[in-house]
Amino acid sequence: MRRALAFTLLCLPFAAYADCAQQFSAWARQLQPQLKLADQYSVCKPSPSDPSRTLAALLFVEKEDDDGAQYGLAVLSAKGATVERQLYEPAAITTDAITLEEVTLDTARYNLAPSLRAFGVRARYSGPSRVNQYSSTQMNLYLDQGGQLRKVLDGFEVEKFGGEWDGNCAGEFSETHSSLAVGKATSHGLADLEVTEKTVDTVAVAKGDDCNDTKSAPKVTKYSLSYDGQRYQMPSIQTAEKASSR
Template identity: 40%
Template sequence: MTLKSGWVNCVALCGLVMTTQAFADCEKPFLAGDFGYSVCKDWPAYPGLTITALSQFESGYSASDYGPQGKYDLNLAVVTAGDSKPLATYHKTSVFESDAIAFEGLQLDTARYKLTPEVRAFGVRATFNGSSRVNPVSEKLLSLYVKEGDKLRPVLDKLITYEYGGEWDGNCAGERYQYTRTVEIGQTSSHGFADLIVKTVSTSETGKGQGDACESKTMTAKPVLTTLRYDGKTYVLPQGFKGL
């Protein structure tokens, strides 16, 4: 084991242990390094339980005005209020990558993702933003997890719920687009889990001219509904729906 890999493993283990301790009272958890994101949220569907999420920088440091560029891991836990021992956990390395499009934060989503009468999922949302004004890029991803014994298992991986991009001159001329997606529980099911109904609303903006002669046009397309079906392991995402 190299010194670097040993340090990375220690960060993951120590971060998980300290995170669950801090999150017993839903406090901001310990971060083993200078770069990372941590959140906690009570789970309304299960009174007394709290969900924790911690993502820390792993490797590939590159100095920039937007923080380190490289890989980030993900540690999740479900804990009981007042008890530092987690009921269920999840850990995976290299879940997120931060580069020209910077990884900027995490959120926990406790909406009513009722996949079966007995199984509810919770969401982890990740935000990414680019730094270019003339080539804007912004993206938000949603992943869903379910509790199975003492483990948390992903059932939806990085659905793009928001995407913004384009190319323009910074004043008027050019094109920009935006996609917004929402998720609802369907009435049908596949392999025992409820189908997910994704509604996509897309908007495009075009501009031409300069200064007072600038002409811009915005068009919003009719919402499109897409059904995501569970294949026994995960919800299958169509091409273009999954983030990196």
């Protein structure tokens, strides 16, 4: 019985996605009928604050050639097949030097003000080189306020990995994970966002037939993002380091 219940709960998110994904074509015709929908990157899920609404991020192919593609991003809130609010960002993603791996929705509790809950759109990228490795996940935050969608945080890097190695073992790598939490202080009516950034460096050295990894102690940096009335602003590196040392 417990196994059956666990399996049912596990399947619920996939069922919800499959249900709302059936509306992709209808939404695309309303938003950008002249463009091709990149449905392999488009995502949707029920709004956690209003289950009758669906949140979605649709990518549209604006340009495409042998070197890559340029995508426009439509972020929307819909009821059934009807788009109620939407924000379209042309040239939001370009993949001439990197590969777009996936787009996901982040519906964590970003309660920025009473009755105002933001949601995130994440894009994960990777580099083409095997020996010069690179990957990055970046997130925008959107707020449904006053009957319209607004982007309040642009390009926040949630994860970053990079490094160089010889293709066998020896190399140096750095990996950073950043988390967002809603703070108690407010700026221009919205809560500050508290960032905790953790970086671990790794050195790999070949010893005989073995490859030994040595990881550094995590370097933790903490700082705040304040809303300026339009967007949350990233602090300078010096300001972030100063805030972390307090």
